[in-house]
Amino acid sequence: MYIPVDNPQRPFNEYQIIIPSVSLGNVGQLTVDLLLSTLNTSLLGYLDHPAIIPVVGNDPFSGITNKTCNIVTAAQVYVCEEKNVIIVQIRSLIDKSRSSVFRESLLEWTRQFKLVIMLSSSSAHERLDSQITGSQLRYLTTGAVTDELRSTFSTQLAWTSLEPRISVWAQTKECDDNKTTVYILGGGITKRFYNDCENAGVAMVVLLTFCAEGDNVPDALFLSSKLNDFLHLVEIKNLSPARTWKIPPSWCCLFGNSVDRSLFY
Numbered sequence: 001m002y003i004p005v006d007n008p009q010r011p012f013n014e015y016q017i018i019i020p021s022v023s024l025g026n027v028g029q030l031t032v033d034l035l036l037s038t039l040n041t042s043l044l045g046y047l048d049h050p051a052i053i054p055v056v057g058n059d060p061f062s063g064i065t066n067k068t069c070n071i072v073t074a075a076q077v078y079v080c081e082e083k084n085v086i087i088v089q090i091r092s093l094i095d096k097s098r099s100s101v102f103r104e105s106l107l108e109w110t111r112q113f114k115l116v117i118m119l120s121s122s123s124a125h126e127r128l129d130s131q132i133t134g135s136q137l138r139y140l141t142t143g144a145v146t147d148e149l150r151s152t153f154s155t156q157l158a159w160t161s162l163e164p165r166i167s168v169w170a171q172t173k174e175c176d177d178n179k180t181t182v183y184i185l186g187g188g189i190t191k192r193f194y195n196d197c198e199n200a201g202v203a204m205v206v207l208l209t210f211c212a213e214g215d216n217v218p219d220a221l222f223l224s225s226k227l228n229d230f231l232h233l234v235e236i237k238n239l240s241p242a243r244t245w246k247i248p249p250s251w252c253c254l255f256g257n258s259v260d261r262s263l264f265y
Contacts, residue, residue: 024186028119030220051102060250
């Protein structure tokens with residue numbers, strides 16, 4: 001699955017890995033864009049899997065003044081040596097019919113890392129009453145995560161863990177009426193991969209925010225800042241996320257060109 005650019009024997013046991021889930025509003029992917037644009041990262045390798053729909057394009061981090069440009073593919077792996085962090089960017093969809101095989105391959109590769117962090121999102125239209133107000137950030141941790149880190153989330157950072165919900169199958173005879181489940185509508189592979197890591201004893205953290213489709217740049221700035229609260233990747237400037245993170249040049253194309261005003265004359 002993982003194809004290194006060089007040094008295929010590089011050990012990953014001291015690295016934390018950040019992976020976006022292709023989820024609602026592409027918040028995880030936009031957040032990774034901010035990380036790659038702001039941090040001092042270099043290309044480490046690629047992810048190659050039949051479930052990843054092929055994509056090729058122009059380097060999203062090259063501005064119009066750059067004299068050189070690189071080709072990017074559907075899934076690339078970067079490293080920030082200064083922070084001991086591996087960052088994966090996924091730029092295309094995961095084939096739903098092959099998602100289970102993709103998760104198995106992803107689990108097999110990521111289980112060697114010190115900590116797996118998945119960035120995701122969930123539909124704001126399906127929130128509980130208690131989730132409508134207050135911070136829109138939620139987190140999940142597997143049992144393999146240290147008590148110290150869980151304490152940091154709940155006490156030091158005062159984050160709220162994702163509230164369990166009654167299973168939609170609770171009314172059927174086969175299920176316990178009081179059975180609860182992790183509910184992440186629009187989260188892509190987040191829930192299933194979280195369960196995979198839990199069953200495999202892999203230390204994993206899910207960070208997600210409730211959002212709606214539209215301009216999801218503010219959601220990405222919010223999630224990147226929350227991620228920074230515990231990884232300390234960058235120095236916060238003037239308490240403003242927009243001033244802390246470097247906006248990728250490709251974001252100027254998020255909504256296409258402006259309307260030609262001569263159409264209205």
